[in-house]
Amino acid sequence: MTKLKIKDEAALINIFKTISWLDHKKWNIEDNHNFVNFYRDDLTNCEKILTHWICYITDRQMPFEIVWDKGGYVFSELIYEYSRNGLTPKQILDNHYEEYSDKGEKRFRFKSNNGIIFASRYVTDDYQNILQTLQVLDQEYNRSIVKFIINIMQKFQDKNDLLIRIACGLHLLTYQLKNKKANHDEIITIIGSDEQFESKLNEFKRTSTNGKKRLWCCVRDYKKGLYHEIFINALKEVYPDSTAGELINRWKNLPMDQIELPGDVWNNSPLFRDNLFKNVLDLENVPNTWGMAKIIRELYTQLNSKNEIDNFYPEQFDITFDFVPRMCNKKLCNVCLFGRNGVDSICIPTEDKYCPVALLSCGYVFKCNKHTCLLKENISKGICNGGLR
Numbered sequence: 001m002t003k004l005k006i007k008d009e010a011a012l013i014n015i016f017k018t019i020s021w022l023d024h025k026k027w028n029i030e031d032n033h034n035f036v037n038f039y040r041d042d043l044t045n046c047e048k049i050l051t052h053w054i055c056y057i058t059d060r061q062m063p064f065e066i067v068w069d070k071g072g073y074v075f076s077e078l079i080y081e082y083s084r085n086g087l088t089p090k091q092i093l094d095n096h097y098e099e100y101s102d103k104g105e106k107r108f109r110f111k112s113n114n115g116i117i118f119a120s121r122y123v124t125d126d127y128q129n130i131l132q133t134l135q136v137l138d139q140e141y142n143r144s145i146v147k148f149i150i151n152i153m154q155k156f157q158d159k160n161d162l163l164i165r166i167a168c169g170l171h172l173l174t175y176q177l178k179n180k181k182a183n184h185d186e187i188i189t190i191i192g193s194d195e196q197f198e199s200k201l202n203e204f205k206r207t208s209t210n211g212k213k214r215l216w217c218c219v220r221d222y223k224k225g226l227y228h229e230i231f232i233n234a235l236k237e238v239y240p241d242s243t244a245g246e247l248i249n250r251w252k253n254l255p256m257d258q259i260e261l262p263g264d265v266w267n268n269s270p271l272f273r274d275n276l277f278k279n280v281l282d283l284e285n286v287p288n289t290w291g292m293a294k295i296i297r298e299l300y301t302q303l304n305s306k307n308e309i310d311n312f313y314p315e316q317f318d319i320t321f322d323f324v325p326r327m328c329n330k331k332l333c334n335v336c337l338f339g340r341n342g343v344d345s346i347c348i349p350t351e352d353k354y355c356p357v358a359l360l361s362c363g364y365v366f367k368c369n370k371h372t373c374l375l376k377e378n379i380s381k382g383i384c385n386g387g388l389r
Helices: 009-027 044-056 064-084 091-095 124-138 145-155 162-175 185-190 193-207 212-220 225-240 244-252 270-274 292-303 314-325 356-362
Strands: 096-100 105-111
Touching: 009 292, 009 314, 009 356, 044 064, 044 124, 044 145, 044 162, 044 225, 064 091, 064 105, 091 096, 091 124, 096 145, 105 124, 124 145, 124 162, 124 185, 145 162, 145 225, 145 244, 162 185, 162 193, 162 212, 185 193, 212 314, 225 244, 270 314, 292 314, 314 356
Parallel strands: none
Antiparallel strands: 096 105
């Protein structure tokens, strides 16, 4: 098995600490989140969670603002109807899906009842993923993705890889198509069979860092931030008694390090990866097939026994979604917390003001806390090779 060579372990630990610091600021301040544009205010928490899941299905290679705004509006209306009337999943989905002509070309899009339209980049593929999801939930789980998750939690409650099993189940629910077509009967059979599920789980673990960005984003969202609170309230909707308390405690205690980094163009950007790790890793011996999700998982595995990184886990590197376009793409190396100046030129500790380092680096808004701030020690200064040539 390939093992990455770490050239500067102390610097790598400081990178992990800094990334963890930024991630904590992102997820603990409400202003730092994007919210689905639900079409009405009285959706249940379970309906909101399923809407969120459907939105992420379509979140590919297009501005996420459009997905959460127009897509969120259309899909929340669809899910509201799905949860409350007797039509089949296909009938409900087809009521919100239409063919249209674009310069003589036949195209498809999703639509609301009042004319809001949303055409995802891979709309016909997304249709099949959504259809399979709705059909499986309809047949076995009272049309609730939260009940689906609870079923896996209860079935495998004694397993130490429970969060990975939940992720595998969600992947089967939506993405395990047959010849690119929805195939809900087979999925229900797999999930109901211990032997078949374990086989799919082993396959899932081998490929957990490949092509599963949206899946890991969803699992992450249900573990922290605004959607975590919605998910917790959804558990209470399903079990409005003492059972909910047990489920909530179990969910909150599932280890975050079982979530993979959602690999994307930002954390795989050579401007970020090759400069930040140039003097820290032996980059020449990184396998060509490895993206950042695989690299960070391997580094985490090597350093996991060290107390210095006990607050870090691989998914936190997803702050690059905010960091890279603001800093690396604009070559702002002279004011980068990983650059030659570190935070010296931008950190002005003032308790009643917002932190300029997090605001500049990632757009995160939170009040300065100079007495407990990790970055005032300048632990990330000079690590990145960008701007030093």
